[in-house]
Amino acid sequence: MSYLTLSITLIFVVIPLLLSKTLNLGLERDTIVATLRSIVQLLAVGYVLKFVFDSESLVYIFLMVALMIVAATHNAQKKGAAIQGITSKVAVTLISVEVLTQGILLGFNITPATAQYIIPISGMVIGNSMVLSILFLNRFTSEIESHQDETELILSLGGTPKQAIHTQLINSIKASMIPTIESQKTVGLVQLPGMMSGQIIAGADPIQAVQFQLLIMFLLLTTAAVTSVMLGFLSYPTLFNRRMQLMKKDLI
Amino acid sequence: MSINYRPAVHFNHVAFSFGKTPILTGITGSFPEGKITTLVGPSGAGKTTLLKLCNGLLSPQSGEVYIKDKPIEDYEPVDLRRLVGIALQSAPMVGGTVYKNLSLPLELQGKSLSEAQAKELLHDVGLEEELLDRKVKDLSGGQRQKVSIARTLVNKPAVLLLDEITSSLDRTSLKEIEELIVKINKKYGTTIIWITHNLQQAREIGDFTWVMMNGEVVETGESSLLNDPANDKVRQFVMGEAQ
Numbered sequence: 001m002s003y004l005t006l007s008i009t010l011i012f013v014v015i016p017l018l019l020s021k022t023l024n025l026g027l028e029r030d031t032i033v034a035t036l037r038s039i040v041q042l043l044a045v046g047y048v049l050k051f052v053f054d055s056e057s058l059v060y061i062f063l064m065v066a067l068m069i070v071a072a073t074h075n076a077q078k079k080g081a082a083i084q085g086i087t088s089k090v091a092v093t094l095i096s097v098e099v100l101t102q103g104i105l106l107g108f109n110i111t112p113a114t115a116q117y118i119i120p121i122s123g124m125v126i127g128n129s130m131v132l133s134i135l136f137l138n139r140f141t142s143e144i145e146s147h148q149d150e151t152e153l154i155l156s157l158g159g160t161p162k163q164a165i166h167t168q169l170i171n172s173i174k175a176s177m178i179p180t181i182e183s184q185k186t187v188g189l190v191q192l193p194g195m196m197s198g199q200i201i202a203g204a205d206p207i208q209a210v211q212f213q214l215l216i217m218f219l220l221l222t223t224a225a226v227t228s229v230m231l232g233f234l235s236y237p238t239l240f241n242r243r244m245q246l247m248k249k250d251l252i
Numbered sequence: 253m254s255i256n257y258r259p260a261v262h263f264n265h266v267a268f269s270f271g272k273t274p275i276l277t278g279i280t281g282s283f284p285e286g287k288i289t290t291l292v293g294p295s296g297a298g299k300t301t302l303l304k305l306c307n308g309l310l311s312p313q314s315g316e317v318y319i320k321d322k323p324i325e326d327y328e329p330v331d332l333r334r335l336v337g338i339a340l341q342s343a344p345m346v347g348g349t350v351y352k353n354l355s356l357p358l359e360l361q362g363k364s365l366s367e368a369q370a371k372e373l374l375h376d377v378g379l380e381e382e383l384l385d386r387k388v389k390d391l392s393g394g395q396r397q398k399v400s401i402a403r404t405l406v407n408k409p410a411v412l413l414l415d416e417i418t419s420s421l422d423r424t425s426l427k428e429i430e431e432l433i434v435k436i437n438k439k440y441g442t443t444i445i446w447i448t449h450n451l452q453q454a455r456e457i458g459d460f461t462w463v464m465m466n467g468e469v470v471e472t473g474e475s476s477l478l479n480d481p482a483n484d485k486v487r488q489f490v491m492g493e494a495q
Contacts, residue, residue, distance in 0.1 A: 149340075149342060149344035150346060152309065152344075153345075154346075154356070155329075156309060156337070156338045157333065157334075157357045157360060157404070157407065158331070158333045159330075159360040160360075167346075243308060243329050244330070245309060245310060246309075
């Protein structure tokens with residue numbers, strides 16, 4: 001695709017701008033900012049990726065993945081600010097998910113150890129893990145807030161912190177995993193996944209594209225499960241102190 | 253007041269604050285073993301905080317709390333909370349049936365409650381056996397509070413803390429709960445510490461009373477002190493409540 005052709009696609013940006021203007025939606029500024037950011041960010045990533053692919057250096061691959069983890073951690077930790085030490089917990093979770101998934105992919109020779117595979121797959125895994133972390137932390141903090149009475153009840157009956165938070169923890173893990181599982185149930189029926197569509201448009205064999213898409217989907221199931229379970233079990237102990245008391249803001 | 257009685261719970265210069273806001277300042281005193289002591293005072297006096305210090309749901313910033321002459325820190329939190337039970341005004345329940353709620357204290361210890369034991373508990377608190385399979389959301393306020401008390405009794409606590417458990421009940425349920433608490437106190441010798449806004453209840457049911465204001469204990473003694481308080485602030489409070 002040439003840059004001239006690409007610039008014609010800006011028609012798809014003009015349409016929402018016109019609609020926003022006509023209907024007074026007030027979204028013109030956000031739409032323009034989003035468009036500019038996506039152009040700059042993606043083009044920059046494109047050039048960086050080209051450089052990394054050409055260099056075939058493991059150091060650059062490592063740096064790219066590390067950058068992804070730092071950005072994803074920064075984004076996800078905002079949702080769990082109430083949990084002590086959340087940044088390191090999110091970082092440990094993302095690193096573990098990345099090491100586990102790449103370990104399996106490379107260890108079993110499922111994908112080659114080249115930048116062309118490691119970086120895009122890591123991007124999908126870390127990106128999904130970040131979204132899962134946000135979903136989990138959102139749900140977990142609201143579950144803790146709304147079930148304080150229940151938590152304190154179990155503590156007061158002689159339960160441990162783990163027993164006191166068990167229901168809220170399980171609810172949050174399940175709630176954060178549901179979108180991943182549900183979207184996989186309808187995949188192919190309602191929409192073709194972006195990566196698979198991209199490969200087909202770029203001229204790849206559809207069967208080959210489907211095989212890769214299946215690989216990614218299975219990978220994302222593990223990502224979802226490991227992220228929410230790990231983040232959950234890392235987070236809940238910090239809600240309690242040594243004397244098994246729920247540390248909360250409103251005590252009176 | 254506790255000179256002639258062995259203290260079940262003893263506070264020694266206990267202070268508690270939340271952040272920089274002091275909630276309790278210099279609390280010293282004892283709750284006699286096997287007796288009913290009521291805690292009265294205006295809202296925000298620190299009564300609930302004091303109750304939670306007794307079973308380790310909170311810890312004081314300074315001073316010591318003793319349970320049966322042993323410092324509270326020497327108890328494992330889990331053991332302490334089984335020894336000192338608490339029933340709250342909101343009577344929080346876990347979802348499901350009455351049986352599930354009654355089973356909870358033993359479930360937390362990896363044990364189970366037999367149906368016969370559960371029925372006996374219901375009988376003890378004056379509830380029909382048929383309620384065992386009733387969903388807790390279908391219980392009346394009085395029934396819910398009785399189930400909450402029965403659940404606390406599963407651990408056979410030596411001290412029972414009650415936080416305004418009758419404040420939202422109708423007169424009939426209120427009387428039933430009062431009779432139940434007196435029965436528990438007499439039958440098991442359980443020490444009762446009871447927060448109430450109902451001064452009539454404090455006079456009739458309590459052996460002793462603590463009057464708290466602004467995080468301090470301003471007067472303690474036999475419940476009859478509420479008939480003729482020595483302290484001016486307490487007198488004003490009692491007169492205000494009577495109106």
